[in-house]
Amino acid sequence: xxxxQNIKVAVDAVVxxxxxxxxxxxxxxxxxxxxxxxxxxxxxGLVADHESLEEAIQRELxxxxxxxxxxxxxxxSFGQPGRDPRNRVISITYYGLVKPDAFVVEAAxxxxxxAWFNIKKLPALAFDHTTIISVARERLKSKMLxxxxxxxxxxxKFPFSELEKLYLAVLxxxxxxxxxxxxxxxxxxxxxxxxKQALEGAGRPGNLFRxxxxxxxxxxxxxxxxxx
Amino acid sequence: xxxxQNIKVAVDAVVxxxxxxxxxxxxxxxxxxxxxxxxxxxxxGLVADHESLEEAIQRELxxxxxxxxxxxxxxxSFGQPGRDPRNRVISITYYGLVKPDAFVVEAAxxxxxxAWFNIKKLPALAFDHTTIISVARERLKSKMLxxxxxxxxxxxKFPFSELEKLYLAVLxxxxxxxxxxxxxxxxxxxxxxxxKQALEGAGRPGNLFRxxxxxxxxxxxxxxxxxx
Numbered sequence: 001x002x003x004x005q006n007i008k009v010a011v012d013a014v015v016x017x018x019x020x021x022x023x024x025x026x027x028x029x030x031x032x033x034x035x036x037x038x039x040x041x042x043x044x045g046l047v048a049d050h051e052s053l054e055e056a057i058q059r060e061l062x063x064x065x066x067x068x069x070x071x072x073x074x075x076x077s078f079g080q081p082g083r084d085p086r087n088r089v090i091s092i093t094y095y096g097l098v099k100p101d102a103f104v105v106e107a108a109x110x111x112x113x114x115a116w117f118n119i120k121k122l123p124a125l126a127f128d129h130t131t132i133i134s135v136a137r138e139r140l141k142s143k144m145l146x147x148x149x150x151x152x153x154x155x156x157k158f159p160f161s162e163l164e165k166l167y168l169a170v171l172x173x174x175x176x177x178x179x180x181x182x183x184x185x186x187x188x189x190x191x192x193x194x195x196k197q198a199l200e201g202a203g204r205p206g207n208l209f210r211x212x213x214x215x216x217x218x219x220x221x222x223x224x225x226x227x228x
Numbered sequence: 229x230x231x232x233q234n235i236k237v238a239v240d241a242v243v244x245x246x247x248x249x250x251x252x253x254x255x256x257x258x259x260x261x262x263x264x265x266x267x268x269x270x271x272x273g274l275v276a277d278h279e280s281l282e283e284a285i286q287r288e289l290x291x292x293x294x295x296x297x298x299x300x301x302x303x304x305s306f307g308q309p310g311r312d313p314r315n316r317v318i319s320i321t322y323y324g325l326v327k328p329d330a331f332v333v334e335a336a337x338x339x340x341x342x343a344w345f346n347i348k349k350l351p352a353l354a355f356d357h358t359t360i361i362s363v364a365r366e367r368l369k370s371k372m373l374x375x376x377x378x379x380x381x382x383x384x385k386f387p388f389s390e391l392e393k394l395y396l397a398v399l400x401x402x403x404x405x406x407x408x409x410x411x412x413x414x415x416x417x418x419x420x421x422x423x424k425q426a427l428e429g430a431g432r433p434g435n436l437f438r439x440x441x442x443x444x445x446x447x448x449x450x451x452x453x454x455x456x
Contacts, residue, residue, distance in 0.1 A: 006277050007237050009307075009318055049234050049316060053307040077305045077320045079237075079281040088277060090237055090320070092305045146374055146451065223374065 007088045011057040012044030012129070014136035015069065015096040017103055017116060018153045020162060024119045024169040026133060027098075029064045029111035035085050036126030038112070042133070044091065045110075057094050063110040071097040071152040075136055083128045091127075095136040097152035119169075144170050146223045148189045148216050157208040159197040163190075189216040235316045239285040240272030240357070242364035243297065243324040245331055245344060246381045248390055252347045252397040254361060255326075257292045257339035263313050264354030266340070270361070272319065273338075285322050291338040299325040299380040303364055311356045319355075323364040325380035347397075372398050374451045376417045376444050385436040387425040391418075417444040 015027040028040045043064040047056040054072070061069060072094050079090040105114050117123065119137065122130065143149055149170070150163055164180055176183075184190065191212045196205040243255040256268045271292040275284040282300070289297060300322050307318040333342050345351065347365065350358065371377055377398070378391055392408055404411075412418065419440045424433040 005236055005274055007275060008233055009235050009237060046233055047235060047307070047318075050309060052309065053305065053318070074304060076302060077281065079275070079320065081278060081280065090275075090281070092307065092318070092320075142451065223370065 007090060009047045010044055010089050010091045011047055011053055011060060011094065012042040012091045012132065013057050013061055013072070013094040013096050014042060014075065014133050015061070015065070015067065015098060016119075016136070016140060016153070017098045017100065018166055018169060019100045019103060020165050022103060022116060022118060024166075025103075025116040026119055026122065027065055027067060027102075027105070028115060028117055028123070028125070030113035030115075031126055032110075032112040039126040040115075040117075040123045041126035042093075042129045043111070043114075044093075046089075047092075053092055060110075061096070065105065065111075065114045067098060067102045067105060067114075069096040069102075070099055075132075075139060078128060078132060080128070091132070093132050093136070095139060099153065100155060141170055141172070147220045148187065148211075151211045151213070151216050157193060157195060157210045159206055160209050161206075163209065187215075187219060188212065189219055235318060237275045238272055238317050238319045239275055239281055239288060239322065240270040240319045240360065241285050241289055241300070241322040241324050242270060242303065242361050243289070243293070243295065243326060243330075244347075244364070244368060244381070245326045245328065246394055246397060247328045247331060248393050250331060250344060250346060252394075253331075253344040254347055254350065255293055255295060255330075255333070256343060256345055256351070256353070258341035258343075259354060260338075260340040267354040268343075268345075268351045269354035270321075270357045271339070271342075272321075274317075275320075281320055288338075289324070293333065293339075293342045295326060295330045295333060295342075297324040297330075298327055303360075303367060306356060306360060308356070319360070321360050321364070323367060327381065328383060369398055369400070375448045376415065376439075379439045379441070379444050385421060385423060385438045387434055388437050389434075391437065415443075415447060416440065417447055 017025050017027065027043065029043050031037055031039050031041050043061055044057065045060045047053060051059065061067060075093040075095045077090060077092045081088055103116055122133065144167065150166055153166060154162060160181060164177065167175060189212050190209050193208045193210055195208045197208055245253050245255065255271065257271050259265055259267050259269050271289055272285065273288045275281060289295060303321040303323045305318060305320045309316055331344055350361065372395065378394055381394060382390060388409060392405065395403060417440050418437050421436045421438055423436045425436055
């Protein structure tokens, strides 16, 4: 066992948001200190001695972005030597999901800027943050294939097309649109309301949908799996 | 951002092994230093400044157990303040799988003892290692429900009953034994060989099975999922 150790511990978060206008997007901050000063980066920072990892990432998100996170889960720990030019820093990363109202971001105190970027139009990022976003994106994609996803990302009521667009954006591949509704409704976590969609263009307005919370969380807990 | 930080980083591993005689088991070491001297604990230790997290856990497993690991994956990072009585230590944990020949353990250099314990007969453990084992066990269980599991745990060829017993031991609940063979073989990752099982008792010897590596890894990559 090594006698001395010169390693620091940070937490960083990949926060995903979605609206049909903005698409699948990631919340980034502009760094106001070296290294990578003025570069875009994931919100995060060093863990304080007295706080848990979850408290640390919640504090950093509050201080740097002011955004209200509806879902937060540990992603992976990145510890390659050299990933920070100053010192060895291990980053314990989280991924979060937010509702559309989080797209209105206020000026943050601990960063020079904060903004949403579409997942396909990310700027050059500090450290290994591009890699961390790729890992988070894969996690979200695979989560969507064995658990219901959407309750943490969409408005309370939404047109069915909104859920379909969310699946398209996250999976990033064509889906069988003709059968999507049948396939996704058979799991029972979606409910059709009697409220109509407010349509901007022409066409017949469809009913709005919402999630059945009980079935949603039950299926999220159990997942889709081998029948054994 | 905190100016100073007094946190150390460790890696620990939950290594699972299985034989029908021993059942689902975990590899533990007896600590030869304080705190928790002479307590059983997970193999692991502090990360050296120059090594990656994966190199650190492989080194600790080599030094403390001498066991050859066939599969190793990052599990979760545990960072609650107070989990180590000396100093704040964050543990980045891994879980590993080994073949039955790993059940023959040699004397280790960096621990006073090393031994396998059945998952249902674990001793009192140092630190929060009982919690870490629970999390690893849940991960293995859910992995088994959406991916094929067994190639990393069983001998190259095995009687079908051995796979069934492995599923029973990991899932820790009754399974529908009448339909298990039909359900599990339909995924195509199992192959029946023409070799017969060497039977100790009476009864007709069945053919041995092996994994179809190509299909196994394809299904492990894709997983079982929503059809979208």
